[in-house]
Amino acid sequence: MRAASTQMGRFLNYRVAGWGTLLIVLGILPWFGISSNLTRLLFTALVWIIASVAWNLLGGVTGQVSFGFAVFYGLGAYAAAMGINGGLHPLAAFTISGLVAALASIFIGLPTFRLRGPYFAIATIGVSEAVRVVMTNLSFTGGASGYRIAEHGRFRPLEHYYTALGFSAVAVVISAWIHESKFGLSLQAVREDEEAAADIGVNPLKAKLMVHLLAATLTGIAGGVYARYAAYIHPQGVFGFHTSVAILLMPIIGGAGTVAGPVIGGFVYGLVQEELVAAFPQFHLLLYGALLIVIILFEPRGVTGWLGRLRGFIERIWRKSATASVG
Amino acid sequence: MDAADFVNLLVSALLLAGIYAAMSVGMTIIYGVMKIVNLAHAGFLMLGAYYVLELHERLNIDPLVGSVLAFPVFLLAGMLVHWTLVKRIPVSDQPTLASLLLMFGLWLVLQNIGYLIWGSSDRSILTSRTLSSMHLGPITIPTVRVIVFIPAVCSLGLLEFVLRKTWYGRAVRALMQNRYAGRLAGIPVEKMARLTFGVGIGFAGAAGGLLAQLYSFSPDFGHGFLLRSFVIIVLGGLESFWGAAAGALVLALVETFSILVLPAGYQPAIAFSLLVLALVLLPGGIAGIFAKKHRWA
Amino acid sequence: MPPLLSVERLTKYFAGLAALKDVSFEVEEGQICGLIGPNGAGKTTLFSIIAGSVSPSSGTITYSGKDVTRWKSFQAVRAGVARTHQITRPFRSMTTRQNVEIGLHFGRGPASGSTWGEVAEILEGVGLGRVADRPAASLCVGDQKRLELARTLAAKPKLLLCDEVCSGLTETEMNEVLDLLRRIRGRGTTILYVEHNMRAIMSTCDQVVVLNFGEKLTEGPPLKIQNDPAVIEAYLGKTAAD
Structure with a gap:
């Protein structure tokens, strides 16, 4: 048992070291004079990672697939935009983004979490589209023509970059903690069998509401960070169905229910989408649709699943050649 | 509002209900037999629209005929989709997230193939009927709505006939009620599922062709109609065709008459809100499909 | 009484x-x-x-x-008051140990902050120690029955x-x-x-x-x-x- 726990400890250390290295690399990368275009790409990817990691907490870990995360992203974006225009410090504005999205998650979750699986998914499409229509018509947010942020001072891309990096690090830490915690265990139990979970003491509604709230807060912050960077937002963008779809696709393609999967998914999506959108506007969604089909049919753990298989394959070859050389 | 206005609205609601019913029936039959929430429905509606458009522009085939011709083509396409994709996911008596996401992936693929082929600009099908209208006393009806209504209702009648009077129809109804018992009774479930999926997609393609004569469309066409189809089948209790017809009527009435109380900009939100309300407030109310499974002795 | x-x-x-x-x-x-x-x-x-x-x-x-x-x-x-199910309902993708841990945490609570020993004890008690780290889905019928009981017992x-x-x-x-x-x-x-x-x-x-x-x-x-x-x-x- 002792051996097992030290082995586990070493495993944890490897993972912490891996994440730490990634964070440091991303942290010092801008000092090596990378192009402003690359900074923009990385920034976009980091914002997507926040939302992707957040969605995974609800969709991957807890098994509640939502097509409605654009609501939180959009509300967060508008809340931050209005806060900044009202003279708030950006961090205060992002806090409001998180709070507004969290509040919305309760209003949406209370009725829709009575529904199971696919019905919940469909209901979230309805909620999300209804919110988009309302936002398109609200006059105090500028309606369909959008909302502009007038921030004083020079545009400093690195400030945005580090904000996104900071929040995505926080998101990954929260996600890793949930995967190890007893709260996370209860979420997984709800995913596997809601009634059986209730039969050993888990309150499924409370678990779902709490993780929804957490995911919404993070997604709202992501929206806020994006809004401040973009300086102009409109309902068809931040509240658009394609935003919900992106937030759903990234973690599933990366690997739902894992810590690394949503990060990989967000990274790939952020980088590929930005590049492909310019060249072939529709090609990336075609690609992601096809990937989604392949993943549902063959590898539910997405990219992390494929990486795992690859590692297993390499290890087998390694072992074979090792035994061969010994023999 | 005077009586003539009211009758006008009522008539247009009824005409709309017919096309709505035809639009959602493909989804209902697939859900009923296979418990699959077919998000790709939207993609096939869109392809149906472009299919009819191409037939009209290239071969000068009347869009009504085109819609009828869409049925067999989409039926085969549906069977192909079932054979290549759908049969690979485990069957279940409850709708599963796997099947939902699979169909969603297919929708994304279809939609973006649409963008690659036809671009993103809006298209529409113009015939001599498009702008003409019929006058019955104080009532004015766009001709095309009537012309589209008739095949829509006929196709529903035909489906009803098939379901009541043929072996296939009885097998479908048996499977909708109890898949397991149906299998025991010797119904070849897999073959039936493939055919049913084909029929469902066939209806989607034909309905897409009909809708294309009423509205302009782009590859994102079907998005709004997909959600409307959901509303209809949820209102209708998800598994019954008469329920779906009633659901279509309710939605059409609510949408049509809401212009009296809601600003036009908010119109699209009606279907979406109705969807959430129907899902949340009618749990088991109509057909009891998401009534909690009770644990029996 | x-x-x-x-x-x-x-x-x-x-x-x-x-x-x-x-x-x-x-x-x-x-x-x-x-x-x-x-x-x-x-x-x-x-x-x-x-x-x-x-x-x-x-x-x-x-x-x-x-x-x-x-x-x-x-x-x-x-x-x-806790029940077992006639048809076992394990959390299939989780390990035997995790299944029991949930019962321990969300029932009437673990005896101390560290649950490792207590879970091991419960698993040994029902004879599941040897499959503690296997996914629950891979257990045979008899073991799934035991797990059902162990998980419920963990709720005390x-x-x-x-x-x-x-x-x-x-x-x-x-x-x-x-x-x-x-x-x-x-x-x-x-x-x-x-x-x-x-x-x-x-x-x-x-x-x-x-x-x-x-x-x-x-x-x-x-x-x-x-x-x-x-x-x-x-x-x-x-x-x-x-």
């Missing part, structure tokens, strides 16, 4: 059909109380109502002197509701499980035990309640039940029909 559990005039209709009609009985603390009856007698419905997963149409349930008629299942577990119930823990087990496995139930009772846990297998009931229970067509036929100690003509007719008549 008042009984730990008392059920009074419990009635449940499903779509107009009575699954339970006016059922009343009591379970004393420290007993193993058997609940038997032919198929469809309402055993599992009664069970689900007591465990809080189904609410009754009428009647009351009192547990530890409190009215708990319409509680939710997670409330029941936290108050010390005062009243354990056991639903057919012996069905599908071999003779040896069954004897092991029955021994386990006796040990659990020996530690002061009261058990309400639904079982089809008459021998299992007769060899473990202090008291037996017999249901037939949703109504209580009779109750009493096993020996008396075994020789009751009404029970023989309801039960053995059915066995003969088999």
